[in-house]
Amino acid sequence: xxxxxxKPRPSSLFIAxxxxxxxxxxxxxxxxxxxNMIRSHxxxxxxxxxxxxxxxxxxxxxxxxxxxxx
Numbered sequence: 001x002x003x004x005x006x007k008p009r010p011s012s013l014f015i016a017x018x019x020x021x022x023x024x025x026x027x028x029x030x031x032x033x034x035x036n037m038i039r040s041h042x043x044x045x046x047x048x049x050x051x052x053x054x055x056x057x058x059x060x061x062x063x064x065x066x067x068x069x070x
Contacts, residue, residue, distance in 0.1 A: 018040075019037055019040075021043075022037055022040070022045045022047070022058060025058060025060075025065040026058065028065060029065055029067065031049075031067075033049045033050055033051065034049070034050040035047045035048060035049045035050065036048045038055060043059060043060040044057060044058070044059040044060075045057070045058045045059070052069075054069060054070045055070050056068060056069050056070065057070070
């Protein structure tokens with residue numbers, strides 16, 4: 001009988017650019033709208049919020065999350 005050890009998966013909450021990190025940031029900002037993440041790079045995400053005609057950028061500026069509408 002052989003035993004295998006599996007490495008615990010890292011929490012994606014702390015991985016830059018992850019969808020979980022984006023979800024946490026939007027929760028902090030009080031967002032209650034549905035959205036689709038288009039792409040991410042580092043601590044910047046391009047998203048489309050349902051009901052909007054344009055994309056938005058969610059990013060960290062001076063340590064604080066902001067949403068910038070295009």
